[in-house]
Amino acid sequence: MTPNRDARILMTFPVTATSHLLAEARARGQYSALDKALKTMTPAEIGKEVTASGLQGRGGAAFSAGRKWSVIQLDDGQTHFLCANADEGEPGTFKDRWILENSPHQLIESMLIAAYALQVRHAFVYMRGEFSGPYRRLQAALDEAYDAGLVGENILGTGFSCDIIIYRGAGSYVCGEASALITSIEGKRGYPRNRPPRLTVKGLYQKPTVINNVETLSNIAWIVNNGSAAFKAIGSPKAPGTRLISISGHVAKPGVYEIEIGYPWKRLIYEDAGGMLGGAALKCVIPGGISTKVLTAAEVETLNLDPTEVEPAGSSMGSGGMIAIAEGTCMVRLLQVMLRFYHHESCGQCTPCREGMGWLHRIIDRIVMGMGRVEDLDQMIHISKLQDGNTICGMGDAAGYAVIGILAKYRHEFEHWITTGRSLCEGKLECLASS
Amino acid sequence: MSNALFTSLVGEFDRLRARFPAGFDSSLTLPCLRRIQEERGYVAEEDIDALTAYLGVPRIQVEEVLSFYTQFRREPVGRFHLEVCRNVSCSMRGAERLIRHLHDKLGVAIGGTTADGRFTLKTCECLGSCGTAPVMVVNDEYHENMSPEKADELLGRLG
Numbered sequence: 001m002t003p004n005r006d007a008r009i010l011m012t013f014p015v016t017a018t019s020h021l022l023a024e025a026r027a028r029g030q031y032s033a034l035d036k037a038l039k040t041m042t043p044a045e046i047g048k049e050v051t052a053s054g055l056q057g058r059g060g061a062a063f064s065a066g067r068k069w070s071v072i073q074l075d076d077g078q079t080h081f082l083c084a085n086a087d088e089g090e091p092g093t094f095k096d097r098w099i100l101e102n103s104p105h106q107l108i109e110s111m112l113i114a115a116y117a118l119q120v121r122h123a124f125v126y127m128r129g130e131f132s133g134p135y136r137r138l139q140a141a142l143d144e145a146y147d148a149g150l151v152g153e154n155i156l157g158t159g160f161s162c163d164i165i166i167y168r169g170a171g172s173y174v175c176g177e178a179s180a181l182i183t184s185i186e187g188k189r190g191y192p193r194n195r196p197p198r199l200t201v202k203g204l205y206q207k208p209t210v211i212n213n214v215e216t217l218s219n220i221a222w223i224v225n226n227g228s229a230a231f232k233a234i235g236s237p238k239a240p241g242t243r244l245i246s247i248s249g250h251v252a253k254p255g256v257y258e259i260e261i262g263y264p265w266k267r268l269i270y271e272d273a274g275g276m277l278g279g280a281a282l283k284c285v286i287p288g289g290i291s292t293k294v295l296t297a298a299e300v301e302t303l304n305l306d307p308t309e310v311e312p313a314g315s316s317m318g319s320g321g322m323i324a325i326a327e328g329t330c331m332v333r334l335l336q337v338m339l340r341f342y343h344h345e346s347c348g349q350c351t352p353c354r355e356g357m358g359w360l361h362r363i364i365d366r367i368v369m370g371m372g373r374v375e376d377l378d379q380m381i382h383i384s385k386l387q388d389g390n391t392i393c394g395m396g397d398a399a400g401y402a403v404i405g406i407l408a409k410y411r412h413e414f415e416h417w418i419t420t421g422r423s424l425c426e427g428k429l430e431c432l433a434s435s
Numbered sequence: 436m437s438n439a440l441f442t443s444l445v446g447e448f449d450r451l452r453a454r455f456p457a458g459f460d461s462s463l464t465l466p467c468l469r470r471i472q473e474e475r476g477y478v479a480e481e482d483i484d485a486l487t488a489y490l491g492v493p494r495i496q497v498e499e500v501l502s503f504y505t506q507f508r509r510e511p512v513g514r515f516h517l518e519v520c521r522n523v524s525c526s527m528r529g530a531e532r533l534i535r536h537l538h539d540k541l542g543v544a545i546g547g548t549t550a551d552g553r554f555t556l557k558t559c560e561c562l563g564s565c566g567t568a569p570v571m572v573v574n575d576e577y578h579e580n581m582s583p584e585k586a587d588e589l590l591g592r593l594g
Contacts, residue, residue: 079456088563089561089563090561091522091523091524091560091561091565092523092524092561092565093563093565094563094564094565094566096563097563097564121456122455122456128563129469129504129506130506130559130562130563130572130575131563132575132576132577133576133577163454165454165455167462167465167466168465168466168469169465169504170465170468170469170500170504170505170506170507171504171505171506171507171559172503172504172505173560173561184465185462186461186462187461187462187463187464187465187490187492187496187500188461188464188496188499188500189499189500189503190503190504205458205459246565246566247566248524248527248528248565248566248568249523249524249527249528249565250527254524254565254566254567254568255566256566286523290523321565323523323524323527323565325527329527333526334523334526334527337521337522337523337526338523341522341523341560341561344560345560347503429526429527429531430526430527430528430529430531430532431527
């Protein structure tokens with residue numbers, strides 16, 4: 001960890017009206033790592049560097065990028081595919097959008113290096129269908145890179161060729177799950193697939209496929225330029241590097257902040273994000289997307305943004321989508337919003353999720369209508385546990401974590417609504433100080 | 436039966452097909468449907484017939500895709516399609532007030548279209564714009580940091 005915990009890898013320049021363009025990106029040194037990789041390194045050497053860097057996935061699961069890559073056999077004679085996951089659908093998460101809009105060449109360069117390391121001829125960016133602005137930015141950046149001979153045939157005259165295709169989704173949360181994403185690129189309903197086989201063995205059209213989150217991939221160029229040892233020197237020993245944290249909710253300055261892993265939680269909320277709206281007190285924080293368990297203000301008081309601290313505290317840094325919630329917010333209504341969402345997004349393949357989400361949603365709606373029953377809360381926990389581990393993808397588990405996490409800490413708010421027929425917090429979701 | 440709109444897009448689809456690796460025809464289902472919807476405003480029965488024939492994919496695949504992804508529509512919407520996010524961060528920054536306001540102002544239920552065919556009001560789930568909540572999408576363009584007042588102004592400008 002650097003002394004002040006203020007290392008930066010991705011947000012290293014001031015964003016201006018032109019800072020996303022190729023000329024300025026090159027002036028910042030972008031595409032020098034591609035040159036170095038293609039001209040001085042073998043694919044296997046790049047893979048080794050990435051493994052040695054300890055880079056973990058930034059989409060939520062924090063799986064080792066190097067280990068994922070290492071499943072690909074470079075000499076197996078098969079076609080390999082690479083997909084950048086730009087689906088960014090986990091509520092509270094908007095950090096990949098920062099890269100797509102403000103630093104698209106960082107992603108393109110890193111994808112090309114990854115494609116070389118994995119011997120990929122065609123790479124894809126799977127982008128959520130709603131992202132029309134980020135799509136235009138990335139497509140324009142790709143056009144620039146094609147014109148400059150940085151993408152396509154015979155890149156930089158090295159003989160290496162790789163095309164990058166942006167594939168736009170059309171509105172589906174579950175398509176952020178890697179196997180659903182692949183099924184979607186195949187032009188079908190985004191149904192997750194059972195593993196094994198892993199996607200690195202049989203992925204897109206049954207070919208070995210690596211799917212990495214946009215932010216994960218965007219670190220690759222830096223690692224190639226600076227070396228794995230320099231990367232490991234940033235962040236915490238078991239979780240090197242930085243994270244883009246998108247913070248929203250009841251803070252004065254919501255936005256995307258790059259933090260070195262190990263950064264103090266309170267510093268992010270009270271200094272970077274400007275503190276709580278109108279000086280309201282912090283009630284709790286959803287650390288990394290709504291599928292991660294809520295932590296109370298007391299729990300995050302002395303915590304650092306390091307998975308080795310957040311996980312023992314009972315949650316996870318997830319997708320980096322942090323939501324700060326002010327005192328006075330109704331947790332019953334908040335969970336209602338979440339369960340409506342999960343119910344809407346269940347793909348319907350697995351019975352526990354398809355039925356469970358609807359069941360949970362109906363129960364919470366009933367509580368909010370003042371017709372809750374005392375046994376509802378245990379029933380909700382029971383349903384959540386029924387889903388955990390019993391579905392093809394992690395969505396069944398995730399909704400359960402949200403339920404169990406909120407009920408474990410704010411059960412009294414639910415009991416109050418059930419027994420009195422009304423909210424303990426007047427059903428408020430907006431911050432008192434802001435309205 | 437001829438489908439003039441589809442026919443006008445075939446050249447574009449051919450170029451798209453050439454950009455994908457061989458054997459990826461099925462993958463063109465989503466991008467082609469997106470383009471058709473951009474042009475027609477929705478996907479019509481005759482578009483499904485034409486696309487099925489063009490790509491050589493089973494008709495059921497196209498129908499499944501259309502019913503699975505929330506952005507696809509089988510029916511026309513108003514000239515301005517308003518979609519307000521109502522997920523966690525947007526709700527925490529006033530999305531519910533915004534939705535109520537638009538509902539009252541336009542006099543339509545969620546999913547409804549005004550009698551003059553100008554506005555369709557819908558809600559949607561997280562759009563990845565939580566830092567600039569609440570967000571409303573109008574015909575695929577994001578309008579961020581929305582409020583009832585700003586929505587009034589926007590609707591006035593849209594005419």
